Amino acid sequence: MSEPSSKEITLAIRIDTARHAQLTWIAELRGSNLKQECFKAVDAYIEAAKQDPELIAKAEAARAAIEAEARARQEAIANLFTGTPPPPPPQEDEVEVSEAETPEEKSDSGRRPRQRRGTQTGE
Template sequence: MPEPSNREITLAIRIDPARHTQLTWIADLRGRSLKAECFDAVDAWIEAAKNDPDLMARANAARAAIEEEARTRQAAIDNLFTATPPPPPDDDETDDLALVPEESRTDDAAASEATEGDQPQSSRRGRGRRGQQAEGGSADS
C-alpha cells in the first residue's frame, strides 16, 4: 500500500446524472460543496470498513504474511555473509571418476568413461571450419 503524502491526488469518477443531481441537491441543502459531501462519504465508508470483522481478518493475514516475508529476507541477508554454503551433492559418479587417477580405477569404471568419451563428433563442427568458410567465402560477394 502506498504511503500517505501531504499532496492531494486527483480522483476522477464517472457518475450517472441521477446520482449527481442527488449529491448536488444534498450539498446545496446543507450549504456545502460537492467536494465536501464526497469527502464525508468516503470518510464514513472508511470508518465502516475499520469495523468490518472480515476485512480486519484479511488485514491481519496480510500483515502476518508481510512480517514472515520480511523475516525470510532478513535471514537470507544475514546468511549471505555469515553462513558457509553446503557442499554440492555427490549424485553423479562420473564427476567422482574424474578425481580418481586412471591407474587406480576398476576396469568397469575406465571402460564406461572411455565409452562416454568416444562418442562420435560428426555433429560438432571443428573450430577451423568456420574460419575456412569465412576465408574461402563465395566469389559472388
C-alpha cells in the same frame, strides 16, 4: 482518522446523472459543496471498513504474511556472508529423458509431426 497529507491526488469518477442530481441536492441542503460531500462519504466508508470483521481478518493475514516475508529476507541477508547454504531439496517432479527420444516420440497426441512445405513430395 488519519491526517491528510500535504500531497493531494486528483480522483475523477463518472457517475450517472441521477446520482449527481441527488448528491448536488444533498450538498445544497447541507450548505456544502460536492467536494465536501464526497470527502464525507469517503471518510464514512473508510470508518465503516475499519469495523468490518472480514476486512480486519484479511488485513491481519496480510500483515502476518508481510512480517513472515520480512523475517525470511532478514535471515537471508544475515546468512549471506556467514552461513553455508543448505543443499537444494530433491525435485520429485524431475523426469529423466533418454537422449534417443525425439520430440515426436514424447508426444502423447498420436499425431504425425508437421512437415515443412519444401519437403513434401508428389507435387
